[in-house]
Amino acid sequence: MSFNRYAKTIPEAAPPLRRPDNNRADDAATYIPSDGLVTAVNVALALGKPLLVTGEPGTGKTQLAWHIARFFDLGKPIEFNAQTTSSAKDLFYRYDALGHFQYTQTQKKLLTPDEIEELFIHYEALGKAIRDTLNDPAHKPRVVLIDEIDKAPRDLPNDVLAAIDQLRFDVPEIRKKFPAADQPALTADQRPIIVLTSNSEKNLPDAFLRRVVYYNIEFPGPPALLEILKAKTQNFSDGDLEAIIAHFNLLRNPEFVKLRKKPATAELIFWAELLPQIGFDPRRLARLEDLGGDEQKKLLSSYTVLAKTKEDHDALRRVLYPDEE
Numbered sequence: 001m002s003f004n005r006y007a008k009t010i011p012e013a014a015p016p017l018r019r020p021d022n023n024r025a026d027d028a029a030t031y032i033p034s035d036g037l038v039t040a041v042n043v044a045l046a047l048g049k050p051l052l053v054t055g056e057p058g059t060g061k062t063q064l065a066w067h068i069a070r071f072f073d074l075g076k077p078i079e080f081n082a083q084t085t086s087s088a089k090d091l092f093y094r095y096d097a098l099g100h101f102q103y104t105q106t107q108k109k110l111l112t113p114d115e116i117e118e119l120f121i122h123y124e125a126l127g128k129a130i131r132d133t134l135n136d137p138a139h140k141p142r143v144v145l146i147d148e149i150d151k152a153p154r155d156l157p158n159d160v161l162a163a164i165d166q167l168r169f170d171v172p173e174i175r176k177k178f179p180a181a182d183q184p185a186l187t188a189d190q191r192p193i194i195v196l197t198s199n200s201e202k203n204l205p206d207a208f209l210r211r212v213v214y215y216n217i218e219f220p221g222p223p224a225l226l227e228i229l230k231a232k233t234q235n236f237s238d239g240d241l242e243a244i245i246a247h248f249n250l251l252r253n254p255e256f257v258k259l260r261k262k263p264a265t266a267e268l269i270f271w272a273e274l275l276p277q278i279g280f281d282p283r284r285l286a287r288l289e290d291l292g293g294d295e296q297k298k299l300l301s302s303y304t305v306l307a308k309t310k311e312d313h314d315a316l317r318r319v320l321y322p323d324e325e
Contacts, residue, residue: 040215055217058264088159092127
């Protein structure tokens with residue numbers, strides 16, 4: 001497999017003030033990986049290792065898995081959202097013990113293992129990926145996204161890698177093994193493509209880090225942001241987009257305004273799409289002091305996309321109304 005950039009024709013934008021048919025901000029077809037990220041994906045694919053991606057929230061870590069799956073025509077990624085209570089078993093399946101117990105209290109029929117499996121066993125990301133390939137050896141490998149691995153208990157990352165290395169699991173509740181005794185183990189070409197994300201909320205174990213390919217998505221500079229907005233938005237001139245990016249970067253600058261949570265790339269895309277819908281001319285962002293009262297109100301209303309706390313919204317309001325106490 002080789003992961004490279006590709007060109008795609010962008011569909012026409014939806015009419016103003018109407019919900020677009022497709023959310024272009026989350027469209028994997030318009031995802032633009034950096035050269036460094038392309039290299040990291042290629043290395044992970046070549047070595048058959050999981051790819052760990054870090055970076056600010058909103059910089060495209062999760063969407064990378066969708067882009068890889070679309071690029072290689074592997075179907076939708078299978079997602080596992082790590083929680084503080086997650087265990088390695090949760091990567092494979094969940095057993096609805098309470099539901100099974102309630103059934104036995106109200107029903108006389110004894111269930112077969114296959115019936116228990118159908119009613120009370122719910123296969124999760126890695127379990128689904130393994131079962132799909134075992135059931136159809138010609139099946140293409142699946143992309144498995146393990147999101148926010150840093151939220152999980154400290155032992156889970158190492159347990160995850162052990163599970164990925166073995167690519168086998170047992171479901172003792174129905175006395176089943178995957179692969180079964182008469183099934184061959186998955187080959188290297190059948191291994192799922194694993195993408196793990198982390199917001200770096202806590203340090204991951206060294207043993208885990210030694211066994212993954214790592215890449216940190218840096219916040220894009222103005223040229224990269226311009227390329228992203230060209231792919232994700234429509235009906236803007238380069239000058240309009242440059243004005244939007246300049247103002248956006250100004251709002252991210254703590255020397256200009258201090259925000260508890262800086263807006264990220266995802267917010268930039270949504271904000272850029274919003275401005276023409278509320279009738280605000282992006283070229284007016286260059287000189288805020290010249291804005292009329294109606295323009296100030298429109299721009300302030302658009303800041304609800306960028307500010308996610310009352311404190312940050314108040315800080316952005318002071319950008320437009322510096323004389324207010």
